[in-house]
Amino acid sequence: MARQRAAVRDHPVRAQAFGRAAQPEGRTPNGMNFQGQHRGPAEPVEPVEHDAAADKPRKSWRGRYAWIGTAASIVLFAVSLGVLWKLVQSVSWAEVRAAVAAATAKQLGLAFLFVGISYLFLTGYDALALRQLRIKVPYRITALASFTSYAVSFTLGFPLLTAGTIRYWIYARQGLTTAKIAALTVIAGFTFWLGMGVVLGLSLIIEAGQLAGLAFTSIRINQGVGLAALGLVLGYLAWVSAKKRSITVRQWRLELPGASVSIGQMLVGIGDVCAAAAVLYVLLPQEMTLGFTTFLAIYVLAAMLGIASNAPGGIGVFEATVLLALSSLPRNEVLTSLLLFRGCYYVVPFMTALAMLGLYEIVKRAGGARDPGPPEGVAGPSGRPRPDDPGPR
Numbered sequence: 261m262a263r264q265r266a267a268v269r270d271h272p273v274r275a276q277a278f279g280r281a282a283q284p285e286g287r288t289p290n291g292m293n294f295q296g297q298h299r300g301p302a303e304p305v306e307p308v309e310h311d312a313a314a315d316k317p318r319k320s321w322r323g324r325y326a327w328i329g330t331a332a333s334i335v336l337f338a339v340s341l342g343v344l345w346k347l348v349q350s351v352s353w354a355e356v357r358a359a360v361a362a363a364t365a366k367q368l369g370l371a372f373l374f375v376g377i378s379y380l381f382l383t384g385y386d387a388l389a390l391r392q393l394r395i396k397v398p399y400r401i402t403a404l405a406s407f408t409s410y411a412v413s414f415t416l417g418f419p420l421l422t423a424g425t426i427r428y429w430i431y432a433r434q435g436l437t438t439a440k441i442a443a444l445t446v447i448a449g450f451t452f453w454l455g456m457g458v459v460l461g462l463s464l465i466i467e468a469g470q471l472a473g474l475a476f477t478s479i480r481i482n483q484g485v486g487l488a489a490l491g492l493v494l495g496y497l498a499w500v501s502a503k504k505r506s507i508t509v510r511q512w513r514l515e516l517p518g519a520s521v522s523i524g525q526m527l528v529g530i531g532d533v534c535a536a537a538a539v540l541y542v543l544l545p546q547e548m549t550l551g552f553t554t555f556l557a558i559y560v561l562a563a564m565l566g567i568a569s570n571a572p573g574g575i576g577v578f579e580a581t582v583l584l585a586l587s588s589l590p591r592n593e594v595l596t597s598l599l600l601f602r603g604c605y606y607v608v609p610f611m612t613a614l615a616m617l618g619l620y621e622i623v624k625r626a627g628g629a630r631d632p633g634p635p636e637g638v639a640g641p642s643g644r645p646r647p648d649d650p651g652p653r
Contacts, residue, residue, distance in 0.1 A: 360599070367542055370538075371539050374536070375605055381528055382410050383407060384451075386448060387406075388521060388524050392447050393447075397436075408426050408430075411609035415610040416572055423445070453529070455532060458493055461489035464482045465482075474558065474586075533560065534556065537556050541559075545593040562578045562581035566578040566581075
């Protein structure tokens with residue numbers, strides 16, 4: 261075992277800084293270990309032997325077509341901005357101001373209530389990831405890191421840079437290594453997409469008829485897409501339940517979360533998506549007769565297109581999709597609801613997060629440059645869990 265650890269430690273491919281450690285999925289540095297439902301101490305991540313000459317054509321192929329994803333995001337963003345501009349041409353600022361003034365205290369109160377619930381579920385993303393990695397961090401620290409990282413990245417975009425930097429700033433003081441923080445970020449991504457897949461699938465199946473009229477599709481297409489989304493989620497759960505699973509990306513083998521953690525991720529993701537959608541739903545015109553389940557499908561589709569555009573918070577793309585789907589409602593009122601949603605879900609949490617980060621830094625500087633060592637059984641300077649910890653069940 262000592263030789264194995266030395267081999268990993270001396271491997272030439274190492275993370276030199278956090279910006280390199282918190283890379284996208286499948287590009288995380290060594291030292292990362294995904295522990296699922298199986299018991300036993302974590303094993304070191306070992307490089308996988310491969311033929312460099314055989315990988316050369318594959319790398320060349322990836323490099324040749326890597327621009328397609330970027331070009332698609334730019335085209336999607338540009339088209340959405342054009343559609344949004346065309347849609348708002350018929351709306352005057354006087355109508356928007358009147359609609360904002362017409363928003364009731366009950367609507368705003370419910371909106372902020374659901375904002376709090378959504379961000380509470382977001383703290384579960386980090387909590388589940390830490391459980392998966394068998395690292396104990398006080399929940400108050402987990403909640404601070406999760407809330408501030410998501411609130412900032414939702415507004416500024418570039419989550420790998422913004423959210424990753426904030427997580428490193430907070431979790432490094434708890435003894436987590438850059439590799440562990442990068443692993444946490446990847447596991448949190450699994451939580452989000454599992455929840456999105458279930459919500460999209462169920463809403464498309466349940467409200468296939470009403471969505472067909474809104475999206476100009478057919479009932480069978482909606483049901484087919486919904487079944488496919490649910491099938492992907494259930495297939496993934498069955499796959500990780502059968503036995504310990506891992507994926508190999510380049511020369512690193514990463515162990516995937518087991519069934520128990522994955523089901524927890526799915527439930528937390530569902531709660532987050534539903535609460536976030538409810539924020540906008542309660543701000544929409546009161547005369548709207550659209551059911552919440554139907555609106556969920558619209559919200560998830562708009563959010564996914566926003567993510568695909570790589571725009572900060574999906575701005576422009578999200579609004580254009582919602583305006584098109586709700587074209588039967590007064591356009592000025594829907595646009596006002598979207599502006600209020602941006603303020604409630606993005607701007608207010610963003611300002612709150614900045615204030616919390618400033619206060620956190622002041623308190624830490626007043627109490628010393630570094631926290632005292634964590635108690636026994638909590639993540640230490642190496643970011644490793646207790647040797648006798650059986651892992652997530």
